[in-house]
Structure formats: structure tokens, C-alpha cells
Amino acid sequence: MDGFRLPPVIEEVLDSSDELCELKTEQPTMLADTLTAKERESLEEKEETVGDGEKGQQEEEKEVKEEKSEDEEQGGAKSEEEEVEDLRAQVIQLLLELEETREVSQRNEESFMELQGLLEEERLASAHQAESFTRQIQRLQGGRAASCPLRLQNTHRHTLCLSPAAQLRSVQEEMDSLEVEKESELEEVQQELRSAQEEVLVLQQAAEEAAAERENDIASLQEELCRLRAELQRLYATTAEYELEITTLRAEMSMKHRNSMPPGDVTQLQEEVVSLTDERQTLTTNNQQLSNKVEQLQQQRDERDDMYLAVRGEGGTEHQRDVQMKVDTYITLSQSEHQDLDSCSVQKDICSSELNVLKVQLRQAEETSQKVQRECDGLKDELAELQQLYGRSQRERTVLEQELQCCKAELQRLVGRKSQNCTRPSEPPVLSTPFIGMIVIVALIWCWWEELAS
Known part of the structure; x- marks a missing residue:
């Protein structure tokens, strides 16, 4: 109450x-x-x-x-x-x-x-x-x-x-x-x-x-x-x-890790970790090489664009010169009209020949510009392919890093299991599925490396 x-x-x-x-x-x-x-x-x-x-x-x-x-x-x-x-x-x-x-x-x-x-x-x-x-x-x-x-x-x-x-x-x-x-x-x-x-x-x-x-x-x-x-x-x-x-x-994991581990397993796991880190470094170097190649191709594309613009500018200046020459010849012809008809015909022939030369030069400039444009398109396609390859390699790199982390976790778990199995040596050694998965991942990394090398 x-x-x-x-x-x-x-x-x-x-x-x-x-x-x-x-x-x-x-x-x-x-x-x-x-x-x-x-x-x-x-x-x-x-x-x-x-x-x-x-x-x-x-x-x-x-x-x-x-x-x-x-x-x-x-x-x-x-x-x-x-x-x-x-x-x-x-x-x-x-x-x-x-x-x-x-x-x-x-x-x-x-x-x-x-x-x-x-x-x-x-x-x-x-x-x-x-x-x-x-x-x-x-x-x-x-x-x-x-x-x-x-x-x-x-x-x-x-x-x-x-x-x-x-x-x-x-x-x-x-x-x-x-x-x-x-x-x-x-x-x-x-x-x-x-x-x-x-x-x-x-x-x-x-x-x-x-x-x-x-x-x-x-x-x-x-x-x-x-x-x-x-x-x-x-x-x-x-x-x-x-x-x-x-x-x-x-708490159990910490207690297990505190327990003593056999030196042979530790060294083997350390070697595997070192090999996996080396493979990761090689993959990073390959990715860096691919990125450098992409940058070089971009620089080449920029240089070719500059060359194309320069050629186009030269073609324009030549055309202006030809036009100026035409104007000059026309002026001279108009001035000398009243003097002689033979000289007019000669000047006309000269003008026609100059016009033909200018036409040929224009055709050549157009052909060169088309060639440069084709080369630029090809370089663009190559650059797009390389970018796709680079993105794919980046994705594969992230996947491999994730798999590497998973392998590390599995290795740590295997270390814990092996430390438990050390207390009971009467049982026969059995290959675990994570170890087999790690072997398969290493084989896939090796195949991918061979494809990149080829």
C-alpha cells in the first residue's frame, strides 16, 4: 500500500x-x-x-x-x-x-x-x-x-x-x-x-x-x-x-588468437599474404601503364587535331594567295586590254593554268583534311576502347581486392581453425572449401594476367 x-x-x-x-x-x-x-x-x-x-x-x-x-x-x-x-x-x-x-x-x-x-x-x-x-x-x-x-x-x-x-x-x-x-x-x-x-x-x-x-x-x-x-x-x-x-x-576469437599458433602455418600464411600483395602491386602497375597509355593516346589525338587545324589554315592562306593572284592578273589584263589581243590570250592561258593548279591544291588539301579526320576518328575509337579497357580493369581490380580481402578473412578463419585442430591431431587433414576457393581465385588472377600480357 x-x-x-x-x-x-x-x-x-x-x-x-x-x-x-x-x-x-x-x-x-x-x-x-x-x-x-x-x-x-x-x-x-x-x-x-x-x-x-x-x-x-x-x-x-x-x-x-x-x-x-x-x-x-x-x-x-x-x-x-x-x-x-x-x-x-x-x-x-x-x-x-x-x-x-x-x-x-x-x-x-x-x-x-x-x-x-x-x-x-x-x-x-x-x-x-x-x-x-x-x-x-x-x-x-x-x-x-x-x-x-x-x-x-x-x-x-x-x-x-x-x-x-x-x-x-x-x-x-x-x-x-x-x-x-x-x-x-x-x-x-x-x-x-x-x-x-x-x-x-x-x-x-x-x-x-x-x-x-x-x-x-x-x-x-x-x-x-x-x-x-x-x-x-x-x-x-x-x-x-x-x-x-x-x-x-x-571474446572467443580473441581468446583463440591469444593462444599459441604453430610456426609452420604462420609462415605459410605470411607467404600467401606476400604473394597476394605482390599480385596486387602488379595489377596496380598494369593499371598505371594502361592509364599512361591512355594519356599518351589523348596527347597524340590533341597533336593530330592541332596538325589538322594547321593544315586547314595553310590551305586557307594558299587559297587567299591564289585569289589575290587572280585579282592581280585580272587587273593587269584589264589594264593591258587595249594594247594587244595576243597578250590577252596568253594571260587567259596563264590564269586557266593557275586556276587548275589552285584546284589541284584545294583537292589535295581536302584529301589531307579527310585523312586527318579519319585518323582522328580512329584515334577516338581507340581511346574509347582503351577507356573501356581501363574501366574494366578498374572493376576487375576492385573485384580482386574484394576477393583478396575475403581470402584474408578466410585465411584468418583457417588460422583459427588450425589452432583449434592442433589440440586434436588424431583427425586426418581435410581440405576446406575456403582454401579451394582461394586456389581458384589465384588461378583466375593468373589467367587474367596471361590475357593482359598477350
């Missing part, structure tokens, strides 16, 4: 239960006292009636009865204490159940209030719709009431010109038509009201279904949340177990 504070209702109930228990404990003690007094009186009377020879027996019986009464009192007190404790536990359990039921009732009241609010909103909406419908009906009735006097006035004017029998017939026909119109309009209004009521009912059903679906969704979400919490707790427990296993395994 001192460890945690209970609600006031629980404390009152517990106080009342304590009082009842005290009353119960007092009543049997009083009964025991009265019974012992009566027994003592009866025994004294018997002692007076019986002779002196029977006094010893009566005293013994007295002692036996007193012992029995004391045992009964102790047993009754113990049983009453147990009953009191059971009653207290039952009272606490009942009070806890009462609190749970109160919480459930509060939740139900909250949900009921929400549903009541939704129903009130729907009622207000239906009331607004009914008001709008009544207003429409009143408007329709007012329009009909306004139209009826106009029609009656028209019929009255029309009937003034007719005979009384014809006037009566026309008035009756007009009244019949008005009654038919009123009945049809009333039927339409009643149908509209029915449809509105049906819509209200449909909306109420939809609201109830939505509330039920919402409650179902909430219940399913709560179940899902409880399940996820249980899974989380299970995962936490498993992680704790795995962490404990990891720590134990690490």
Missing part, C-alpha cells in the same frame, strides 16, 4: 475491508475465550464430582484440549489472514476492472457525442432542405393564387358576352381545369418531398455506414499498432541476443 498511491475510492474500500477483517479476527478470539471459560467451568465441576484419583487424567485432558484450542485459534487466524489477503486482491482487481470499464465508457461516450454531432448536422441540413422545399411550395401556391383571379376575370369577361348556360359551362370547365392543375402540382410537390425524404434517409444511412467504417478502421489500426509494437519488442529482444552472441564470439 505504501509503494503506490491508489485512487480515493480504492482506499475507502480497502479501509472498509480492513475494518471487516479486524472485526472478523476479534469475533473468533472472543468465541475462543468464552469456549475456554465454559470448558474450564465444566472441568472444575467434573473435578469436584470425580475423586482424587481422576484428577491427573482430567489435568491431562485439560492440557490436550487447551493445546487443541490454541492450534485451532492459530489455524483460524492464519486462514482468516489468507482470506483477507484474497479479498484485498479481489477488491483491487475489481477496482482496476472498474477503472477500465470507466475508460471504455468514456470512449464510448466520446464516440456517441461525435455521432450525435453528425446526426445534428444532418438534421439541420434536412431542416434547411425542408424549409427550402416549403418556400418553393409557397411560391408555387402564391403564383397559382395570383394566376387564378386573372383567369377568373378573363372568363368573367368572356362569359358576359355569352348566354347564362354557356357561361356556367365555361366557368365549370375553367374550375375543373384549375382543380386538375392544382392536383397535378400537389402531386409534383409530394413527389419532391418524398424524394427529399429518401435523400435524407440515404444520407443518414451513409453517415452511419461511414461511422461504422471509421470505428472498424480505428480498431484495425489499433490492432496493427499492437502487432507492430509486439514485433518491435521481439526485434529488440533478438538484437539484444545477437549482440550478446557477437560479444561472446569476439
